[in-house]
Amino acid sequence: xxxxxKNLCSRCYIGLIILFLYAPILVLVxxxxxxxxxxxxxxxxxxxxxxxxxxxxxxxxxxxxxxxxAFTSAxxxxxxxxxxxxxxxxxxxxxxxxxxxxTNIPLLNADIVTGIALxxxxxxxxxxxxxxxxxxxxxxxIPYVILSVMPKIRQMNVSLYEAARDLGANALYAFFRVIxxxxxxxxxxxxxxxxxxxxxxxxxxxxxxxxxVNTLSTMIYGEIRxxxxxxxxxxxxxxxxxxxxxxxxxxxxxQKRKSDGAHVVENL
Amino acid sequence: xxxxxxxxxxxxxxxxxxxxxxxxTVIPLGVIFKYALTGREGGFSLEYIxxxxxxxxxxxxxxxxxxxxxxxxxxxxLSYPLVLALKHLNLGKQGFTMFILILPxxxxxxxxxxxxxxxxxxxxxxxxxxxxxxxxxxxxxxxxAAIMIGVVYDYLPxxxxxxxxxxxxxxxxxxxxxxxxxxxxxxVFRKIIFPLSxxxxxxxxxxxxVPSMTSFVISDILGGGKLQLIGNIIxxxxxxxxxxxxxxxxxxxxxxxxxxxxxxxxxxEVEGKGSAIx
Numbered sequence: 001x002x003x004x005x006k007n008l009c010s011r012c013y014i015g016l017i018i019l020f021l022y023a024p025i026l027v028l029v030x031x032x033x034x035x036x037x038x039x040x041x042x043x044x045x046x047x048x049x050x051x052x053x054x055x056x057x058x059x060x061x062x063x064x065x066x067x068x069x070a071f072t073s074a075x076x077x078x079x080x081x082x083x084x085x086x087x088x089x090x091x092x093x094x095x096x097x098x099x100x101x102x103t104n105i106p107l108l109n110a111d112i113v114t115g116i117a118l119x120x121x122x123x124x125x126x127x128x129x130x131x132x133x134x135x136x137x138x139x140x141x142i143p144y145v146i147l148s149v150m151p152k153i154r155q156m157n158v159s160l161y162e163a164a165r166d167l168g169a170n171a172l173y174a175f176f177r178v179i180x181x182x183x184x185x186x187x188x189x190x191x192x193x194x195x196x197x198x199x200x201x202x203x204x205x206x207x208x209x210x211x212x213v214n215t216l217s218t219m220i221y222g223e224i225r226x227x228x229x230x231x232x233x234x235x236x237x238x239x240x241x242x243x244x245x246x247x248x249x250x251x252x253x254x255q256k257r258k259s260d261g262a263h264v265v266e267n268l
Numbered sequence: 269x270x271x272x273x274x275x276x277x278x279x280x281x282x283x284x285x286x287x288x289x290x291x292x293t294v295i296p297l298g299v300i301f302k303y304a305l306t307g308r309e310g311g312f313s314l315e316y317i318x319x320x321x322x323x324x325x326x327x328x329x330x331x332x333x334x335x336x337x338x339x340x341x342x343x344x345x346l347s348y349p350l351v352l353a354l355k356h357l358n359l360g361k362q363g364f365t366m367f368i369l370i371l372p373x374x375x376x377x378x379x380x381x382x383x384x385x386x387x388x389x390x391x392x393x394x395x396x397x398x399x400x401x402x403x404x405x406x407x408x409x410x411x412x413a414a415i416m417i418g419v420v421y422d423y424l425p426x427x428x429x430x431x432x433x434x435x436x437x438x439x440x441x442x443x444x445x446x447x448x449x450x451x452x453x454x455x456v457f458r459k460i461i462f463p464l465s466x467x468x469x470x471x472x473x474x475x476x477x478v479p480s481m482t483s484f485v486i487s488d489i490l491g492g493g494k495l496q497l498i499g500n501i502i503x504x505x506x507x508x509x510x511x512x513x514x515x516x517x518x519x520x521x522x523x524x525x526x527x528x529x530x531x532x533x534x535x536x537e538v539e540g541k542g543s544a545i546x
Contacts, residue, residue, distance in 0.1 A: 087282025
């Protein structure tokens with residue numbers, strides 16, 4: 001009896017939190033089907049905004065910029081971050097700590113301070129635009145990659161790498177066949193983390209972008225006073241549903257057995 | 269750990285990253301300090317650093333601090349029951365928690381805050397529902413309460429996830445043993461679950477306190493432009509007043525304040541922050 005009451009309370013509470021988290025999303029999805037440009041009145045159901053979305057050049061351009069930026073910055077941050085983490089891990093204790101403090105700075109610092117500091121520095125040598133935003137995004141993405149990969153490097157079995165070298169593998173081959181598989185899950189998590197952070201960023205982009213370049217976030221911010229174009233709600237709904245399906249598949253798909261690098265050494 | 273020559277040569281792999289840190293973390297910080305320490309006449313001056321003590325700026329700073337402390341507190345109070353409920357129903361293991369908490373982040377956050385504006389406005393959705401239930405409408409639009417709801421909404425997942433991860437790692441046997449020895453649910457929470465969740469709680473505090481103190485978009489939208497956080501003032505110095513030195517001075521003061529308060533909370537132990545979210 002008490003157990004059932006506890007279950008009921010737990011369910012109700014989780015339900016309330018989900019309502020709190022998803023209420024604004026529900027509002028936005030409704031707006032994407034609202035046959036009225038006004039935000040407050042319901043003008044009936046329509047698919048119009050979804051059709052108009054693809055012929056809206058500005059929004060499509062901002063979408064392409066956002067995706068290009070997220071992908072490029074996540075990729076480069078992953079490359080620099082993984083190499084960085086491997087190197088930092090091999091450092092002497094003191095150097096390791098110093099580098100980790102600097103790694104934590106972009107995470108601990110307020111976005112607004114990071115954005116302004118980068119902007120003040122960029123104006124000295126490059127015009128503000130896509131390039132400066134890309135540099136800024138790589139900068140705040142690298143720490144997320146390092147923090148995702150570092151625990152995997154700590155757990156990494158170094159003897160496997162040495163065994164591979166003893167058995168005649170050259171450094172590069174051993175790296176790709178033995179080290180990389182052990183770090184794969186951390187690298188992947190770091191990449192997706194970086195991609196998400198880049199997609200979601202507004203503040204740092206806002207300060208480093210200059211005129212002319214727009215990501216979806218800065219475009220939406222610019223439209224707050226004039227009123228958001230309903231096509232934007234449609235696009236957001238599409239992105240949301242897309243990610244929902246991907247996460248659903250990733251979480252509930254039967255998992256493949258993970259390779260841990262050990263069997264590679266056995267086969268050498 | 270043994271550090272052979274293979275390990276030593278591995279240090280070189282980090283050189284692109286070290287160059288990156290110098291070029292895009294250290295130098296920009298130096299530049300913002302340079303702007304902050306340059307006075308009206310162009311020479312060295314502390315006037316813009318101490319500008320934080322001007323009544324207007326100080327008022328914004330105190331308001332930001334209130335919002336940040338309130339937000340952190342509400343997030344903690346909402347997170348523990350949620351974590352315990354998820355644990356009770358055994359929902360954590362299938363990635364359900366991650367799923368429900370991360371998914372909203374994929375709807376653009378400015379749009380989500382705008383949706384809150386529609387929900388909370390005086391003739392908005394919340395008051396419409398209250399009217400249907402025969403209750404008095406709430407005057408939440410453009411108040412501190414609306415800003416508080418916005419920041420709690422936006423940063424709640426960053427508190428729940430690290431606490432959830434810390435609690436999920438607790439050995440079930442310890443809790444069983446405590447129950448066998450006669451501990452009731454509250455004692456189990458006070459003596460076992462809470463103490464073992466402290467590392468998660470601390471990283472949650474770091475991840476919620478700083479952004480909620482320094483955000484300017486949420487207060488801009490939900491505060492109706494009248495209630496200013498320190499972030500709003502800094503932003504306006506750069507976009508409207510174009511006084512970069514004052515903006516930098518306030519940023520540096522803010523940064524120093526944030527770093528000092530975080531040093532009290534945790535000793536640089538934010539590692540695993542990235543993986544805590546995924």
